[in-house]
Amino acid sequence: MPFSRKKIDYQRLKEIVHLLAKYQFDNLVGELELKGSRWGDLLYKYDSDLDLDSTAPERLRMVFEELGPTFIKLGQMMSTRADLVGPEMxxxxxxxxxxxxxxxxxxxxxxxxGELGKPLDQLFQSFEEEHLAAASIGQVHRAVLPDGTLVAIKVQRPGIQDMVEKDLVIMHHLADMVHTKIPSLQVFNVPEIVDEFEKSIHKEMDYGLEARNTQNFQANFANDEGIRSPTVFPDYSTAMVLTMEFIRGTKMSQVMENPEGFDNKLLAERVAKSYFQQLLVDGFFHADPHPGNLYVLEDNVVCYIDFGMMGHIDHDFMQNLGELFVQVIDYKVDAIINQLIYMGIINDSVDRTILKRDIMDILDRYYGASLSDIHLGHILSELALPLITKYQARVPPEFTLIARAVSLIEEVAYSLDGEFDTTAQFKPMVKKLLLQKFNPKNMADVFKDNMFELEHLVKNLPQNINRLVAKIENGEIKVRYTEELSEDIERTSNKLVVSIIIAALLLGSSWIIQINTGPMIWGMPILGFLGFAASGVLGVGLIIYILRYRKI
Structure with a gap:
């Protein structure tokens, strides 16, 4: 059911309006033209007795704190989206x-x-009544399984889902009103913030999803002895109860304050390398890797916890992100602009001269700085903000989420090792990632995914050429025929024929490689390999031909 049709909880709305008045946001409700409405009048019956000297972001943070779990979660999500709400907020x-x-x-x-279907004393050897931690979504208790395994059990807060749904209805309603009635706030796109938050909090309230996230992360690092995550016990877990291995270790925040007894350089390397693997290899990354969500176990093993919020990016985005990382570090401004255009973040009609100057201003703050002063995450964040505000860029949510996460990881790494070199960790990964672009099997997959488009292109090409010639003959397109034009047409035709042959070879070779039978060479069918080799030779020849005869 659309939110506009869901019933608003006016008692909860009254509480929200009163808190807005208490913290001196009565002008906001005034701009929404709520005076005289059923619940707008509530505002004018409430006088704030607080003498506040705080900024608007500070006062709004106080409002969210008093409104409780849903709004606290909204504020925490907004803290990761400086691109939407601005750095100060x-x-x-x-x-x-x-x-x-x-x-x-x-x-x-x-x-x-109720969730596990048995009495507590039949499920566990023991279950501690005192909680270990309590948060807005749930709280954690320690228990012992029948086999003696010590576990941490996350139990969802009763009634939290109903409370969240009621607050979401109000959030959507207010967001739409703010966006339509207050032009000065349209730049923040408040409805988009609420839409993103809705997806985020629904994921966080699904403990079944968190369990699967934890298991997927564990599988990605199964062969890395330096990285761990808690073991999940599916038989003791549901959408509202999550049972995991109890982690015995030291919080990374405590290690950063008192590093004695730990191998700090090794920890910094493991933290950074593991995160760049998540971004550039797995495409599945921890969305909030702050020091409280990292533990250090025996032998300097790093353990990630709390997988309620994970980011997911596809292979193309990983490659594009890796290329952008390298271009930023190497100070290649033109390449950065081209990459941002290619990624669809900015429009290719942008004034490149002004954009280049803006990017250079950002990079100049870091150029020539020591390793400890170069923070890739901060640079990416600073790139994103002016792009949005000045160039109406379409920055994907994953981009700003990654920028913040990389900043957190770098802060941990630099705190542990003041001489830590970020580039030494991610450049080999980027190199490996980019080389995969030209791997025959990867190219075969690309052609396989696009084979129908290629087939349609080749099939329709003669018809398209005939239509073009017909338009020329009918006078719809006027062409001044010269001997030079004749030579150009002949060369173009030759290049077109060679291109079709190359496409056919690549398409056929892709099919052969997918079949994966017959004589093999370097793990590929020899016929497929020869097809790729032939198309490669023809492709190089075509490039040389084009470069040789192009007009200066």
């Missing part, structure tokens, strides 16, 4: 604390037994 929302009063053990017992 994003920085302020990082101060939001998710400390919530715990719910009683009797409620915990009812939820766990």
């Amino acid at each position: 994003a920085d302020e929302f990082t101060k939001l604390q998710d400390d919530t009063s715990p719910f009683d053990f009797d409620t915990v017992k009812v939820i766990v037994e």
Whole structure:
């Protein structure tokens, strides 16, 4: 059901309006033209007795804190989207604390037994009544499985889903009103923020999804002895109860404060390398890798926890992101602009001269700086903000999420090792990633995915040429025929024939490689390999021919 048709909880709305008045946001409701409406009048019946000297972001953060779990989560999400809300508000929302009063053990017992279908004493050897941590979505208890395994059990807060849904209805309603009635705030695209938040919080409330995320992460690092994640126990987990291995270790935040007894250089390398693997190899990354979500175990093993929010990017985005990383570090401004256009972030009609100057201003702050002063995540964030505000760029949410996450990882790495070199960690990964572009099997996959488009192109080419010739003959297109034009047409025809042959060879070779039978060479069918080799030779020859006869 669309949110516009869902019933608004006016009692909750009254609470929100009162808090807006309390923290001196009565002008906001005034601009929304709510005075005289059923719930707008509530604002004018409430007088704030607070003498506030705080900035608007500070006051809004206070409003969110008093409104509770859903709004605290919204603020935390906004703290990761400086591209949408601006750096000042994003920085302020990082101060939001998710400390919530715990719910009683009797409620915990009812939820766990109801979800797992057995009495607590039949499920566990022991189950501690005292909680380990309490947050807005749920709280954690320690228990022991029948086989003696110590586990941490996350139990979802009762009624949280209903509360979130009611607040989402109000958020969508207010966001649409803000966007349509206050032009000065349209730049923030508040409805988009709420839409993104809705997806985010629904994922976070699904413990089944978090369990699968944890298992997928664990599979990606199965062969890396330096990186771990908690083991999930599916038989003791549901959408509202998540049972995981209890991690015995030291929080990374504590290691950063007191690094004695740890191999700091090794930890910095493992943290950075593991994260760049998530971004550039796996395409599946932890969306909030702050020091509180990282533990250090014995032998300097790094353990990631809390997989409620994960980012996912496809292979093309990984390659594009890797190329952009290298171009930023190498200070290749023109290449950065081309890459941003290719990624669809900015329009190719942009004034390149002005954009180039803006990017150079950002990079100049870091050029020639020491390794400890070059933060790739900060550079990416600073690139994103002016692009959006000045050039109406379409920055993907993943981009700003990655920029923030890389900043967090770099801060951890540099705190552990002041001489840490970011480029030494990710450049080999980028090189490997880019080489995969030209791997015959990868090229075969590309042609396989696009074979129908290629077949249509080749099939329709003669008809398209005939239509073009017909238009010329009918006078719809006027062409001044010269001997030079004749030579150009002949050369173009030759290049077109060679291009069709190359396309046919690539398409056929792709099919042969996919079949994966017959005599093999370097793990590929020899006929497929020869087809790729032949198309490569013809392609090089065609390029040489084009360069040789192009007009100066």
